[in-house]
Amino acid sequence: SLWPFQRASVDYALSHPHSLIGDQPGLGKTMSAIAISNEIQSTKNLVVCPASIRYQWAERILEWDVGKPRLNDISVITSSRRGIPKPLKRWTIISWELIRSEGLWKALAKERFGHLILDEAHYAKHGDTKRSRAVFGGGRDPVADPIFECADKTTALTGTPLPKRPLEAYTLARHLCWDAIDFMSEDDFAERFNFIQSGMYT
Numbered sequence: 001s002l003w004p005f006q007r008a009s010v011d012y013a014l015s016h017p018h019s020l021i022g023d024q025p026g027l028g029k030t031m032s033a034i035a036i037s038n039e040i041q042s043t044k045n046l047v048v049c050p051a052s053i054r055y056q057w058a059e060r061i062l063e064w065d066v067g068k069p070r071l072n073d074i075s076v077i078t079s080s081r082r083g084i085p086k087p088l089k090r091w092t093i094i095s096w097e098l099i100r101s102e103g104l105w106k107a108l109a110k111e112r113f114g115h116l117i118l119d120e121a122h123y124a125k126h127g128d129t130k131r132s133r134a135v136f137g138g139g140r141d142p143v144a145d146p147i148f149e150c151a152d153k154t155t156a157l158t159g160t161p162l163p164k165r166p167l168e169a170y171t172l173a174r175h176l177c178w179d180a181i182d183f184m185s186e187d188d189f190a191e192r193f194n195f196i197q198s199g200m201y202t
Contacts, residue, residue: 002028002031002032002035003028005023005027006027006028006031006032006035009021009023009029009032010032010035010036010039013032013036013153013155014036014039014040016177017152017153017154018153018154018155018156018175018176018177019154019155019156019176019177020121020155020156020157020158020161020172020176020177021033021155021156021157022158022159022161023159024159025159027159029119029157029159030056030057030060030064030119030157031060031064032157033115033117033119033155033157034060034061034064034065035064036115036153036155037065037114037115037117038064038065038066038067040114040115040152040153041114042113042114042115042152042153043090043114044088044090044092044111044112044113044114044115045090045091045092045113045114045115045116045117046092046093046094046108046111046113046115046116046117046147046151047091047092047093047094047117047119048094048095048096048099048116048117048118048119048135048147049093049094049095049096049117049118049119049120050095050096050119050120050123051095051096051097051098053119054076054078054093054094054095055076057076057093057119058071058074058076058091058093061074061091062074065090065091067090069090069091072089073089073090073091074089074090074091074092074093075088075089075091075092075093076093077092077093077094077095077098077104078098079098080098080101080103080104083103083104083107084104084107084108088111092108094108096120096123096124096131097131099131099134099135099147100129100130100131100133100134102143105134105143105144105147106143106144108147108150109144109145109146109147109150110144111150112150112151112152113147113150113151113152114151114152114153115151115152115153115154115155116147116148116150116151116153116154116155117154117155117157118135118154118155118156118157119157119158120157120158121156121157121158121161121172122158122160122161122163122168122172124136124171124172125163125168125169125171125172126168126171127170127171127174127186132171133146134146134147135147135148136148136171136174136175137149148175154175154176156172156176165194166189166193166194167186167189167190167193167194170186170189170190173189174186
């Protein structure tokens with residue numbers, strides 16, 4: 001069962017359309033995210049995570065999904081050449097590196113997901129990268145609709161939402177809870193929170 005602090009995260013996420021769980025590494029953010037899928041009874045889930053932990057996600061899903069999935073209910077995408085399985089399985093796991101593949105992006109954008117989970121969400125800290133545009137949109141001549149708009153609920157997970165400077169939080173805040181930053185533009189956000197002066201003592 002979940003620890004009390006994990007239940008608090010799940011309760012908060014259930015009361016908001018999108019949310020970020022920022023617990024420190026090792027505190028079970030993965031299990032909390034799976035519990036959210038359980039609670040909303042999502043039958044189609046998409047996990048975007050670093051390539052090195054795709055199969056760890058599959059293992060945790062087998063342990064924590066109350067729907068008691070089998071391995072054939074989970075699709076781990078390891079190559080852009082094979083595309084995505086049709087029909088989509090209950091769980092689809094893809095890496096941040098592959099989400100930017102035009103073919104996979106287009107195919108996933110045609111689907112509807114009950115729950116989008118962005119693990120190590122700080123991978124999208126720069127809104128102008130292709131993987132950030134694939135998930136959240138932006139840029140000129142997009143390949144397809146952003147994956148974010150194809151999901152009913154999004155949960156971002158990261159123990160380091162601010163790896164280096166405040167501006168790196170803008171993309172997540174802008175899409176997960178824009179009113180939390182007073183609907184600021186990126187320039188306004190940078191001017192207020194990321195002001196930098198050059199000089200010996202600043």
